[in-house]
Amino acid sequence: MSSSVLEIPHLYRVEGHGGIRVTVGDQGIEDCQMSIFEGSRFYEALLRDRNYFEVPGIVCRVCAICSVAHSLCSTYAIEDALGLVVSRPIKRLRDLLNMGEFIESHALHLFCLATPDYLGFSGVLEMQPQFDKEVRQALQLKKFGNLIQERIGGRAIHPVNVVIGGVGTWPEKKIFDELREGAQSALAILRQIEPLIASLQQEDYATQDRVYVALEGDEDGLILGHGDRLQASGHEPVDIHDYSKYVNESVVRHSTAKQSRFSNRPFMVGSLSRMVHHSKLVTGEAGQILRRLMGEQPAPNPLLNNAGQFVELVYCCEQVIQMCDELRALPTQPSADPYHLHPEKTVRGTAAMEVPRGTLFHSYEINEEGHITDADIITPTAQNLAQVESDIAKTVQTWLDSNKDGGDERLRKNLEMVARAYDPCISCSTHLVDLTVRAS
Amino acid sequence: MQADWGIVGLGNPLAGDDGVGCWLAERLRKTFPSRWIHDLGADLLKIQALQPYPKQLILLDALRSGAKPGSLHYLSEEKLLQSPTTAAAHGFGLKGTLGLLRQTDDAFCNIKREWRLIEVEQIHQPFVLSPTVQAGAEQLFKQLTKQLQ
Numbered sequence: 007m008s009s010s011v012l013e014i015p016h017l018y019r020v021e022g023h024g025g026i027r028v029t030v031g032d033q034g035i036e037d038c039q040m041s042i043f044e045g046s047r048f049y050e051a052l053l054r055d056r057n058y059f060e061v062p063g064i065v066c067r068v069c070a071i072c073s074v075a076h077s078l079c080s081t082y083a084i085e086d087a088l089g090l091v092v093s094r095p096i097k098r099l100r101d102l103l104n105m106g107e108f109i110e111s112h113a114l115h116l117f118c119l120a121t122p123d124y125l126g127f128s129g130v131l132e133m134q135p136q137f138d139k140e141v142r143q144a145l146q147l148k149k150f151g152n153l154i155q156e157r158i159g160g161r162a163i164h165p166v167n168v169v170i171g172g173v174g175t176w177p178e179k180k181i182f183d184e185l186r187e188g189a190q191s192a193l194a195i196l197r198q199i200e201p202l203i204a205s206l207q208q209e210d211y212a213t214q215d216r217v218y219v220a221l222e223g224d225e226d227g228l229i230l231g232h233g234d235r236l237q238a239s240g241h242e243p244v245d246i247h248d249y250s251k252y253v254n255e256s257v258v259r260h261s262t263a264k265q266s267r268f269s270n271r272p273f274m275v276g277s278l279s280r281m282v283h284h285s286k287l288v289t290g291e292a293g294q295i296l297r298r299l300m301g302e303q304p305a306p307n308p309l310l311n312n313a314g315q316f317v318e319l320v321y322c323c324e325q326v327i328q329m330c331d332e333l334r335a336l337p338t339q340p341s342a343d344p345y346h347l348h349p350e351k352t353v354r355g356t357a358a359m360e361v362p363r364g365t366l367f368h369s370y371e372i373n374e375e376g377h378i379t380d381a382d383i384i385t386p387t388a389q390n391l392a393q394v395e396s397d398i399a400k401t402v403q404t405w406l407d408s409n410k411d412g413g414d415e416r417l418r419k420n421l422e423m424v425a426r427a428y429d430p431c432i433s434c435s436t437h438l439v440d441l442t443v444r445a446s
Numbered sequence: 447m448q449a450d451w452g453i454v455g456l457g458n459p460l461a462g463d464d465g466v467g468c469w470l471a472e473r474l475r476k477t478f479p480s481r482w483i484h485d486l487g488a489d490l491l492k493i494q495a496l497q498p499y500p501k502q503l504i505l506l507d508a509l510r511s512g513a514k515p516g517s518l519h520y521l522s523e524e525k526l527l528q529s530p531t532t533a534a535a536h537g538f539g540l541k542g543t544l545g546l547l548r549q550t551d552d553a554f555c556n557i558k559r560e561w562r563l564i565e566v567e568q569i570h571q572p573f574v575l576s577p578t579v580q581a582g583a584e585q586l587f588k589q590l591t592k593q594l595q
Contacts, residue, residue, distance in 0.1 A: 052460070052572050067460045070489035114491075118546070131545045142550050145494065152495030162495040163487045 026421055028402050035406075038399040040391055040425065050381040058084050058372050059170050059346060065368070065383070066164045071114070072431055074107035074155060075361035076368070076383075077168045082232050083368040087355025088345065090171050095333060095340040099158060099173055101231045102185070102329045103165065104361070105322045106154025108230055109147060109192065111362035112277075112315040112322075115429045117144030117199075120312045123423045124206040140202060143195045147319065150188045154326065157181045171345030182334035189326035193291070196320050203316045204299060211404040212397040212424045213307040217271050218279035219253075219389070221246070221360050228325065229284040230318065230360045237283050238268050246358040249367050253384060266384060272392035275364025276428065277314030278304060292321035308397050311427045315362075348376035363387055363429050387430045397424050451594065452482035452500030456490060456507040456540075463515075463566035463579045467506035470583055470590070478594050490543045494551065502558040504590065507540075508566045515567035516582030526561055562586060 029037040049068055053061060065080045066073035078100055085092065092100075117140065118130040127133040134141045152162045157177060159165025167174040221233030222243060235243040236252070244252050254267045267273065281288070281296060281304050288296050299313045349372055356369040364386025371380035401424050405417045455471025457464045468485045475483040482500045486492050493499070509519055511529075527541055547554045564583060567576035575583060 049460075064460075067458060067487065070458075070487045070492070073487070129542070131542065131549060134546075134549050138550075141546075145546075145550055148491070149494045152492050156495050162484070162492045163489060164485070 026398060026425065028398065028421075030402065030406070035399050035402055038395050038402065040394050040398060049383055053370075053378045053381040056378050057376050058087075058370070058378060059344070059376075061370065061378065061381075062168050062170070063164075063166070068383075069431060070163060071111055072107070072361065072363075072385075073164045074103055074159060074168075075359060075366055077159075077165050078104060078232070079357050079359045079361070079366050079368040080370070081168050081170055082357030082359065083355045083370050084170050084372070085345075085355065086357055087353045087370055087372050088170070088347075088349060089353075090345060092172060093340055095336055096172055097232070098329055098333055099177075100168065101228060102326065102333070103155060103158040103168070104231055104359070105326050105329070106151045106158065108151070108318060108322045108362050109154065109326075110151025111429075112319050113144050113147035113151060115362075116203075116312055116315045116319070117141065117147075119429075120423075120426055121202075121206070123419065123426065140199060143199060147192055147195060150192045153188060154185055157185060169344040172341070172343055174344070176339045177333075179334050182330040186327055186330040186334075189323040189330070193320065193323045196316075196323065200295060200298075200316070203313065206312070208307060208309045208313065209420070210305070210307050211420055212309065212401045213305055214397070214400050216306050216393060216396075217268055217273040218282045219268055219273045219275050219365060220279045220283045221358055221365055223284060223287050227287045229280055229287050230322065230325070232357060232359050234358075236358065236365070238273065239282075241269065246367070247356050249356065249358065249369075249384070250382075253367070253389065266389040267392055272396045273389065274308070274393045274428075275386045275389050276311050276362075277318050278308065278311040279364065280360065281310075281314045281317060288317065288321055290321075290324050292317050292324055295320055308393075308424055308427045311429070315429070348374055350374060352379065354380075361386065363431055364389060385431070387428070390428050390430065394425055394428055394430070448498045449482035449500040450502065452503045453484075453590065453594075454490070454493060454503065454505050455485045456488065456505065458488045460572045461569040462571045462574055463564075463576055464508045464569045465573070466508050466564045466566070466575060466579055466583050469575060470506050470587060473587060474590060474594070477591065481594060490540065491546065493547075493554070497553060499553055499557050502560070504560050504562060506586070507561070507563050508569075509563035510566050513565045514578070515565050515576060516578035516580075517565045518582055518586055519561075519563040519565065521561045521563060523559055523561060 025041050027039045027041065028035065049065065053064060056064065061080045061084060062077040066077040068076050122129050122133045125133060130141060155165060156162040158167065160167035160174060217239045219236060219238045222235045222237055223229045224231055224233060234246055236246055237243055252268055254270065281300060285296060296317045299317065300310055304310050352371060352373045354371045358365055358367050366386055367384040369382040370378055373379050398421055401420050453471060453474055455467035457467040459465030459468050468487065471483055471485040484496055523544065527544060564579055564586065567578055
């Protein structure tokens with residue numbers, strides 16, 4: 007009996023360091039692994055014994071591209087522990103900040119990391135001479151996302167304006183005018199780019215049934231923000247405080263990142279999951295584009311996560327306009343003082359947020375001295391890893407069923423596109439493809 | 447209005463000495479609060495949100511080349527682009543990010559840029575600079591303070 011090992015030791019154009027290894031024997035696929043070999047960072051241990059109000063400023067450094075997500079989610083979790091519920095204006099201001107990170111992250115991933123694959127380029131630098139206008143437009147979108155973070159978060163990176171119990175400084179009304187105008191310009195760019203996104207061929211080699219997980223929309227129907235209940239295909243909604251009963255984390259030998267399962271099944275979080283669960287909540291121009299790009303019910307094809315990100319870019323810009331109108335119309339500046347009191351006894355709080363790559367969980371235990379005694383962070387990339395492995399196996403099986411059509415090069419490209427479609431942020435979850443085929 | 451001089455710090459303080467660029471930028475910003483000085487963490491591409499750019503820019507970062515920890519490197523950008531380094535923000539790495547900025551951002555191309563890098567010792571202890579790297583950073587801080595005064 008013989009077997010072949012298909013190995014992609016380093017996957018490019020993803021955040022961090024990872025690889026893919028598939029073993030194929032006479033009877034088919036024997037093993038399939040997506041490995042993360044970025045060094046473990048032990049974020050949770052780093053937070054122990056810190057004052058709770060230091061946490062948002064520390065966790066935002068976990069990753070340059072997800073800093074708002076970690077800062078906001080940790081803030082909501084600590085507020086949950088302390089029994090604080092912020093006012094609607096403060097929540098809406100934080101939602102606006104989160105929109106900034108979505109726009110930056112999706113613009114970068116969709117146009118600069120994923121699209122080159124579809125168009126046959128090895129990367130955005132090679133794509134740029136032929137698609138100069140589109141690449142510059144993508145960078146304009148990213149810049150607008152950064153601008154929101156700079157104006158609302160206080161800095162272009164690693165926000166300082168998110169504080170426990172409120173915000174540091176309330177923006178002047180002219181900031182909301184500036185961001186509203188920026189969102190309208192971003193929408194105009196997205197309308198010009200839609201034909202390019204619609205022309206990208208979404209092959210179905212990884213299409214298979216899956217469990218989709220996303221947070222329920224909030225009281226305004228916002229699907230990209232802080233939520234109280236998880237929705238999973240085929241399950242009743244789950245209170246996020248019970249996340250550990252359902253999102254089961256386990257250590258796997260081949261990776262420094264933990265893997266997650268939902269009730270013992272791999273699952274998918276991110277844009278495609280949100281589109282599946284919330285297609286009716288996506289209205290306006292984003293809703294029309296959703297139905298044009300993905301139909302009434304999106305197919306279970308992980309590559310459609312890229313199309314979902316485009317819909318969310320439009321959705322975010324529309325939301326920015328609404329949020330700016332609401333916040334600008336406030337008659338008085340909301341009270342937004344930071345909170346520094348210690349709890350009377352040890353308390354625990356949990357929060358979940360929809361962030362660019364999926365659902366993010368932060369949970370903290372705080373003692374009566376205000377120190378963190380336990381912390382748990384489960385990132386979207388860690389949640390997706392088991393489903394990525396399943397989709398990689400499906401991609402290899404489709405290739406085997408086609409009598410290895412296109413050879414190793416075709417397989418390498420397809421595997422890379424599947425892994426990249428998840429927009430993995432490996433820096434957060436603790437790269438991806440040179441393909442070698444060797445007899446084991 | 448365009449500033450004559452600007453400084454950006456790059457790196458991640460959660461990864462020990464890798465954060466030396468950010469450490470320097472923060473310290474310089476506190477010393478010269480009205481100057482164009484920014485901590486960009488691990489994502490140089492975010493500089494696009496900080497326009498108008500200064501006429502001249504000093505970029506501070508960490509480097510691992512095998513030299514003595516804490517030693518200062520004054521590298522040209524062309525030399526930096528020839529180095530095999532890739533690890534950095536969101537799949538591009540420093541070389542990819544510089545490539546994208548140079549291909550698409552005319553204003554960035556017009557800045558006179560200087561790179562000053564400090565050799566790292568450890569990248570495992572969060573928020574802690576090794577004594578050798580701290581000494582190198584202090585030396586660079588003094589040089590930059592003189593330059594900015």
